[in-house]
Amino acid sequence: MMKKGSVTIKDIALELGISVSTVSRALADNPLVKPATRQAVKELAKKYNYRPNFTALSLRNNRTRTIGIIIPQLVHEFFSMVIRGIEDFAYSNGYNVIISSTHESYEREVIDTKALINGRVDGLLACVSKSTTNYDHFKEFAERNLPLVFFDCICDEIDSPKVVLDDFEAGYQATQHLVETGCTQIAYVGGPINLQINQDRFGGYKKALNEAGLALNESWIKHCETGDYDDGSESVRDMVAARSIDGLFAGTDMLAIGAIKTMKKAGLQIPKDVAVVGFSNWSIGTIYEPSLTTMSQPGYEMGQKAAELLIQQIDNPDKKLTDTFTLHSELIQRESTQR
């Protein structure tokens, strides 16, 4: 039983001895209603704290004014900024938001996505999880002409608008910064290479090495499964033992910090012996010692843009958008590359 105490327009109509349509019109400030009637209705509505039933409204209007978000993680500063950007844009355009966190699980992603196919939301913003390789659930969404926009980790197989970071450029900039810092033996440690974002960051790294005339050394390249702290500290063990590198580009800040911990333990000094650049500009990077040079990720802007594209599509279903919007990253210099 949902709401015992809830008042409907029927109740108000009954008490006032008028019809529900008049009540409805009065509440909508329809100029046709007699001022006295309108006032009486509004007073009673206020007295009873009347609120229009959301479900009935949705059914009537065939729209929920709600957008869904499928996102792999919540405790993640970048995603959190994306969510804020989405929320701010959505709220100021009269939309609500439902967030589903998939915890990077494909199964959860499928369940959550399908749970939103049934008219619960007017459209969907999605960032695919690390473990996703099959996109049928998103295709089903798109096939029903439900507006869908991807952000960050996108699905290329589906023809919908996308908002991404130029990860290639960012990877290139990060590595180039290490080159400029004087590094000549630069390692790469990144997240799951099945993700396009990681392929791009890695691609930028290779391009920068290439341009600088530096050789690519396979033993200095690690693609980790998660991109977290433990992966980071594990990934550089061999390189550290071999004392072979003098620079490191890490695909996430947590990888960077994990790696730094291992290097510090082995007696290496950061940035003197090894300069390190992370990725994402997490706040821990300002707190950690040494503070971490990193690439910014404009999450708020990404969220705003994605929400804008989605709401555009919802409000204008005929004009199909399929563009990809690209945002850019900036280098944030801190101690870990200050020589």
Next chain:
Amino acid sequence: MMKKGSVTIKDIALELGISVSTVSRALADNPLVKPATRQAVKELAKKYNYRPNFTALSLRNNRTRTIGIIIPQLVHEFFSMVIRGIEDFAYSNGYNVIISSTHESYEREVIDTKALINGRVDGLLACVSKSTTNYDHFKEFAERNLPLVFFDCICDEIDSPKVVLDDFEAGYQATQHLVETGCTQIAYVGGPINLQINQDRFGGYKKALNEAGLALNESWIKHCETGDYDDGSESVRDMVAARSIDGLFAGTDMLAIGAIKTMKKAGLQIPKDVAVVGFSNWSIGTIYEPSLTTMSQPGYEMGQKAAELLIQQIDNPDKKLTDTFTLHSELIQRESTQR
């Protein structure tokens, strides 16, 4: 426009030349339906990927099978675990979840709460924000007999079930551990003292000092506005300058780490000169150097219990629950108190 491509039972009925009620019954596996009919319906439903309209179902059943969560922050390891606990319990009981993050803003909390009063959710789980002092929005919720359960930061004025941590006990344990470590001049740095949780942690601190026969020194006590890193580093400046303390109980891990940074900068060694205990067991506490002794916060359990109480109330609206469930914290010893 919500879903152009969406199929309704009407469409199926039309195509099969039968009535909607038969379709509805067939899909519900009603044994009255002739097997052949049932099969035909199911096949067509499958072919068209039919999904029952969520909104229509909600309106019909007067329940949404959705519970709302009002939570101050998302990027917060404790809250994130709470959410997981809630989600797991809710999902396995056939409920969905809507999360509203208030970003510790009272205004946002009011808006978000009121947006859920209108039949969008069958019940609400709430943790009040730091800036909230007026509880009318929650009262309105409760007055409509909408099930409501508070967790962590609760509202005493409202007669609904609550799930809390024994913050008093935890503050006591943390401080006692410092006493046992040999500290005699123990400072307290905590979050906003208008919150009950902080009053309790502070209360536990005072009790432990008292029992140990240690004096309370007003200049060693700071109630911060936010409880974040910057507050932490600011809060201990005077004490550090005076070289007056040898122990610190911080009400959050971020406060602890901010304080440690200031102390380290001033040349103090942790834990040798000052032993530090934090609160919440955030993962940064394992990464930071020195690793941080802290009090655990069983967020997952809290979320599960809160969801359980809420769903109990939803399924059984007559039996009013008003109990408070108390969970307990445990000391996690790490380097910052290892002498």
Next chain:
DNA sequence: TTGTAAGCGTTATCAA
């Protein structure tokens, strides 16, 4: 075994 019709709460169309 199936169909008709009412109802969930709301708004819009038509009549009065």
Next chain:
DNA sequence: TTGATAACGCTTACAA
């Protein structure tokens, strides 16, 4: 200026 009615998609008495 107001009221009766249909409709959104679904389920369920009640009838047939």
